[in-house]
Amino acid sequence: MGVPTLEEVARAAGVSRATASRVVNGSPTVGIDVRQSVERAIAQLGYVPNRAARSLVTRRNDSVGVVIAEPTGRIFGDPFFLEVLRGISAALGSRQIQLVLVMSQSLDEERRAERYLTGGHVDGVILFSLHGDDPLPAHLQSHGIPVVVGGEPPRGARVSYVDNDNHGGAVAAVRHLIDQGRTQIATITGPWDMPAGVTRLLAYREALRAAGVAHDPDLEEGGGFTREGGRHAMEVLLGRCPDIDGVFAASDLMAAGALSTLHAAGRRVPEDVAVVGFDDSILALSTQPPLSSVRQSMEVMGRELVSVLLQAIDARDPLVRRVVLGTELIVRQSSGGPPTGKS
Numbered sequence: 001m002g003v004p005t006l007e008e009v010a011r012a013a014g015v016s017r018a019t020a021s022r023v024v025n026g027s028p029t030v031g032i033d034v035r036q037s038v039e040r041a042i043a044q045l046g047y048v049p050n051r052a053a054r055s056l057v058t059r060r061n062d063s064v065g066v067v068i069a070e071p072t073g074r075i076f077g078d079p080f081f082l083e084v085l086r087g088i089s090a091a092l093g094s095r096q097i098q099l100v101l102v103m104s105q106s107l108d109e110e111r112r113a114e115r116y117l118t119g120g121h122v123d124g125v126i127l128f129s130l131h132g133d134d135p136l137p138a139h140l141q142s143h144g145i146p147v148v149v150g151g152e153p154p155r156g157a158r159v160s161y162v163d164n165d166n167h168g169g170a171v172a173a174v175r176h177l178i179d180q181g182r183t184q185i186a187t188i189t190g191p192w193d194m195p196a197g198v199t200r201l202l203a204y205r206e207a208l209r210a211a212g213v214a215h216d217p218d219l220e221e222g223g224g225f226t227r228e229g230g231r232h233a234m235e236v237l238l239g240r241c242p243d244i245d246g247v248f249a250a251s252d253l254m255a256a257g258a259l260s261t262l263h264a265a266g267r268r269v270p271e272d273v274a275v276v277g278f279d280d281s282i283l284a285l286s287t288q289p290p291l292s293s294v295r296q297s298m299e300v301m302g303r304e305l306v307s308v309l310l311q312a313i314d315a316r317d318p319l320v321r322r323v324v325l326g327t328e329l330i331v332r333q334s335s336g337g338p339p340t341g342k343s
Contacts, residue, residue: 004045012041024096039094063098064309065122067113067136069129072103074226078253079281080298081128084150087302088126095310097123110136118143124309130154132193146312148305148321152195160312160321162304164296166196169327170203173248173276173294176329178211180274180336182246185213188223188233188258190250197225200250200278219244223254230257238265245273246335252277256287259334263288274335280328289333297325 010020015034022030023038030038041047066088068075075081085101092099100122104110117125117140124146127137130153137159140147149161177185187204190197205215218240223229230249234257237244249255255277259269267273269289277284280295308321331337 004047006047009038009041009045009047012045013037061121061123062096063100063122064092064306065100065102065117065125067102067104067117067125067127069104069110069127069131069134069136075103078225079283080251080279083281083298084128084302084305087299088306089302090299091303091306095306104136114139118145124148124313126150126305126309129194131191146309146316148309148312150301150305152199154195158320160308160319162301162308162323162325163196164301164325165327166199167203169278169294169296169329170200170248170250171207172327172329173278173292174204174207175211176292176331176335177246177248177274177276178207178213180246180270182274183213184219184241184244185246185248186219186221186237186241186244188221188230188237188247188249188254190223190225190254192222194225197222197250204248216241223249223251223257225251225253227253227257230254231261232257234258234261238262238267247273247275249275249277252279252281252283252291252293255291255293255334256283259287259291269334270336276329276335280330284330284332287334289339290337292332292335292337293330295328295330301325 006020007017010017013020015038019030019034020038023035068081089099102113102116104113114136125140126148128150130149133154137147137149137153137157141159147159149159151161152163153159153161174185185208187201189201192198208215219237221233221236223233230253247258249258255275258275262269262273269275275291277291277293280293284291284293304323304325308323311321333339
């Protein structure tokens, strides 16, 4: 049997060769039913596109760079990144596009990454975990490379992004603690040079203010979005304010660290201190007790990042595209939910 051709794929799918070609080339103009028919024919026949020939026509590499500006240990130890990467990988795989993971932990590494990404190796870039006024998005855009940021971008940056509703999720978490009768509610924040960290902190303050609770800076401590940071922050908070009876941790990892400190200090959860995290990652089900958490759609976020980036690649326009996904508070035992841990 010979190598399957695009014409055979088209016949098997019941479409024209031109339509089959548009599906293979990732055109967004093809309807979902037709796309699925062609994709099934591709899978059944074992058709493999000639990427080299296609690149000459489309001037594409069929590769997308994903840059995460965090230490390697954090990337592979944080459920947030793993879930988002799963969504990105699945979405790119369905379009037969290669994911190129680039980790940037220092200024030298970022410069090396920028040289690679602007060297014609990728068609577009997804950026994660930007700190401060990171110039990388603007530098890539100045080279004509489509860019989308995971999370809100640095202030003033004109760049497409996909984010979850950090503000609404944090407000819901703090309101829940207030509704549980908690009066000394602390927060463990993310990095203050990251929009997500700042937005969740401001939402915490807003929810307290709306409930008539005065702002107390002693009830705020940074945890850097890490488990160890959450553990240490909880120690500091207990030392300053022993009467704490509620904690909103701006990530599940920090909440897990806070729980270990509370257990070590002999504080019962939720009887003495109610705890709510943010992410609703798989970690939330493995803590003791199971963790109440703000659910953000991490895998969906990954898929949306790919969708927005491919729109920009196809359109080759300067349009800034913004997508904000909804969040939902999932109540478990750590803040007074049922002891089974069911949401």
